[in-house]
Amino acid sequence: MDSTRVTEQPTSFERPQAGIDPADPRGALLRTPAAPLTPGAAALPAQARSTGETPSGTSVTPGDGSGPEHSQPAAAEPDTHRPRPAPEAIPAQPGTDPDRSGPGGQERRTGQPAPLGRPTPMRRDGDRLRFVGAATRRIARGIDLDEIVMGLCRATVPTFSDAILVYLRDPLPVGDERPTGPVVLRLRRTDRIPEERDTEGGLPALHLEPAELASPTAELCEVRPGGALAEVLRGVRPVFADAPAARAALPELLGENGEAVIPAGQRAILAPLRGRRRVIGAAVFLRRPERTAFEADDLLIAAQLATHSALGIDKAVLYGREAYIADELQRTMLPETLPQPTGVRLASRYLPAAETARVGGDWYDAIPLPGSRVALVVGDVMGHSMTSAAIMGQLRTTAQTLAGLDLPPQEVLHHLDEQAQRLGTDRMATCLYAVYDPVSHRITIANAGHPPPVLLHLGGRAEVLRVPAGAPIGVGGVDFEAVELDAPAGATLLLYTDGLVESRLRDVWTGIEQLREKLAATAQLTGPDHPPPLEALCDEVLDMLGPGDRDDDIALLAARFDGIAPSDVAYWFLEPEEMAPGKARRLARRALARWGLEELSDSVELLVSEVVTNAVRYASRPVTLRLLRTDVLRCEVGDDVPQLPRLRQARATDEGGRGLYLVNRMARRWGATRLSTGKVVWFELNRG
Numbered sequence: 219m220d221s222t223r224v225t226e227q228p229t230s231f232e233r234p235q236a237g238i239d240p241a242d243p244r245g246a247l248l249r250t251p252a253a254p255l256t257p258g259a260a261a262l263p264a265q266a267r268s269t270g271e272t273p274s275g276t277s278v279t280p281g282d283g284s285g286p287e288h289s290q291p292a293a294a295e296p297d298t299h300r301p302r303p304a305p306e307a308i309p310a311q312p313g314t315d316p317d318r319s320g321p322g323g324q325e326r327r328t329g330q331p332a333p334l335g336r337p338t339p340m341r342r343d344g345d346r347l348r349f350v351g352a353a354t355r356r357i358a359r360g361i362d363l364d365e366i367v368m369g370l371c372r373a374t375v376p377t378f379s380d381a382i383l384v385y386l387r388d389p390l391p392v393g394d395e396r397p398t399g400p401v402v403l404r405l406r407r408t409d410r411i412p413e414e415r416d417t418e419g420g421l422p423a424l425h426l427e428p429a430e431l432a433s434p435t436a437e438l439c440e441v442r443p444g445g446a447l448a449e450v451l452r453g454v455r456p457v458f459a460d461a462p463a464a465r466a467a468l469p470e471l472l473g474e475n476g477e478a479v480i481p482a483g484q485r486a487i488l489a490p491l492r493g494r495r496r497v498i499g500a501a502v503f504l505r506r507p508e509r510t511a512f513e514a515d516d517l518l519i520a521a522q523l524a525t526h527s528a529l530g531i532d533k534a535v536l537y538g539r540e541a542y543i544a545d546e547l548q549r550t551m552l553p554e555t556l557p558q559p560t561g562v563r564l565a566s567r568y569l570p571a572a573e574t575a576r577v578g579g580d581w582y583d584a585i586p587l588p589g590s591r592v593a594l595v596v597g598d599v600m601g602h603s604m605t606s607a608a609i610m611g612q613l614r615t616t617a618q619t620l621a622g623l624d625l626p627p628q629e630v631l632h633h634l635d636e637q638a639q640r641l642g643t644d645r646m647a648t649c650l651y652a653v654y655d656p657v658s659h660r661i662t663i664a665n666a667g668h669p670p671p672v673l674l675h676l677g678g679r680a681e682v683l684r685v686p687a688g689a690p691i692g693v694g695g696v697d698f699e700a701v702e703l704d705a706p707a708g709a710t711l712l713l714y715t716d717g718l719v720e721s722r723l724r725d726v727w728t729g730i731e732q733l734r735e736k737l738a739a740t741a742q743l744t745g746p747d748h749p750p751p752l753e754a755l756c757d758e759v760l761d762m763l764g765p766g767d768r769d770d771d772i773a774l775l776a777a778r779f780d781g782i783a784p785s786d787v788a789y790w791f792l793e794p795e796e797m798a799p800g801k802a803r804r805l806a807r808r809a810l811a812r813w814g815l816e817e818l819s820d821s822v823e824l825l826v827s828e829v830v831t832n833a834v835r836y837a838s839r840p841v842t843l844r845l846l847r848t849d850v851l852r853c854e855v856g857d858d859v860p861q862l863p864r865l866r867q868a869r870a871t872d873e874g875g876r877g878l879y880l881v882n883r884m885a886r887r888w889g890a891t892r893l894s895t896g897k898v899v900w901f902e903l904n905r906g
Contacts, residue, residue, distance in 0.1 A: 598773070
């Protein structure tokens with residue numbers, strides 16, 4: 219194989235040659251009704267196992283072997299006025315499998331291996347028709363590329379050939395896109411070992427394991443424009459290995475040692491795989507030297523198998539692209555990672571309704587708020603489509619924006635309702651919005667037609683919280699009500715969508731009661747003083763789903779309330795006067811001494827002085843100063859001025875503008891958040 223990479227020419231085998239096209243029903247003697255091929259995406263190769271007898275026959279006379287007549291058998295126009303027998307119309311005998319019937323007209327009982335290398339003469343055209351029908355049905359069962367290629371292998375080995383090599387383009391083109399660069403074919407591999415063995419004479423040369431069969435052949439093959447392989451692929455039709463064109467093309471495909479795999483005589487067929495618009499690969503059918511050679515009728519069978527496989531692979535690639543787009547769309551609509559706010563631990567799960575319907579309208583979110591609080595959101599848009607996912611993305615973005623304004627939960631739902639009405643009259647969704655304050659150990663919840671949350675207490679008691687149901691988002695003209703509840707340390711709040719508790723087998727309230735019992739039973743296993751691990755708890759909750767319970771996608775958000783102890787909080791009000799920065803430094807120093815963090819005194823005093831100075835310069839009401847001791851030391855300064863400070867590089871002649879520069883250089887993290895009554899500027903320092 220030439221290692222030089224040649225750019226693909228427009229005159230290569232991409233343009234089908236005029237003549238008989240296996241994909242054209244007018245150019246084939248064998249046309250069988252096949253089940254529609256369903257698509258997907260993956261990989262496979264060399265040898266697989268099937269059942270039945272070897273096809274042979276003499277209905278088509280081959281050429282003299284000196285020209286195209288030998289590799290391109292003449293095709294006759296099918297008689298469209300005479301009905302053709304369908305494979306499905308042939309009754310199966312008791313104890314037999316119709317898809318395991320060989321083209322020799324004999325049914326094979328399930329579980330009985332067919333003898334290899336002993337072809338049964340085909341006595342009528344219906345035998346070939348039955349074999350091709352069964353083979354194409356087996357190929358059509360595949361939904362992704364791996365299954366389709368494996369179906370081709372199982373349908374042909376050892377019934378039609380003793381081994382098969384499948385080469386596909388790398389990468390495979392998708393739809394109407396025109397690939398650029400050189401044409402490269404890659405051997406599709408599988409580690410599946412055939413179960414049948416030839417016990418009478420050992421393993422013949424061609425009856426090899428996949429690894430052995432692939433060893434003398436090339437993994438990659440670059441198709442040179444104008445070369446012998448390119449000409450055979452452009453011709454589209456299968457050819458015998460001893461045809462002049464194939465003799466030059468096969469070594470190019472299989473590599474330098476590829477001739478050792480090809481037996482003498484007409485015991486190998488090279489069949490191009492042509493999809494809807496272009497050749498996407500090639501298949502090589504191989505027979506043992508002691509087995510009956512391929513005949514002209516076998517070229518037609520190979521053409522049928524290649525055509526059905528290529529079209530199935532084409533659709534599988536399209537399906538794979540669509541599944542990838544849907545999966546990426548859903549993934550980007552959900553949080554990539556959850557934040558790690560102070561005083562609460564979070565875990566989440568998302569399960570699509572099915573592998574074939576990965577896009578839905580369920581979402582969850584956790585949004586840090588000023589004052590070390592966190593907003594917990596879970597919602598469900600009606601439907602399972604791209605439209606539902608798009609609406610979900612818009613509502614989630616709106617909720618994040620509203621949370622940044624620090625609005626009360628009921629106001630957030632009210633604005634979400636208005637946004638849903640602007641998106642359309644039929645845009646309906648349910649949503650639950652909760653705000654947890656780790657300092658006060660309280661949680662405020664507002665609901666818009668969503669299933670109520672479940673709170674698992676530290677002692678193992680699980681209760682369904684009494685939250686007003688409200689109307690779904692998008693109804694319009696309704697008010698939402700918020701309730702404030704205790705959130706004790708060690709408790710776990712579980713927010714979920716209705717896919718977890720509702721199905722064809724149970725109603726919502728039955729499912730909620732089962733969820734409550736499941737949480738209580740899980741908590742009993744760890745004891746009253748030790749809550750179950752959060753990640754394991756999410757997995758246990760999902761295990762409650764039975765075989766028939768997956769009717770909808772599921773979003774799950776669990777929050778473990780650790781809280782912040784009152785002894786770890788220091789809070790003061792400062793009048794907006796010139797003495798405020800000095801007072802703030804003294805208060806911060808005393809708090810750090812009480813907590814045993816004297817080593818941070820210099821840094822904290824400097825940064826607190828700069829932030830408080832900037833606040834009292836413009837504030838008209840008392841300034842708040844709060845220190846929080848958790849795994850880090852957090853300082854928050856609030857005032858009634860809504861304008862957020864900006865980091866800028868001060869000039870040499872400027873008297874100010876260096877405070878935030880110091881904060882940015884010395885703090886672990888810092889930020890500013892606008893509130894409905896002003897703003898909060900905060901920074902964090904590592905402890906020790």
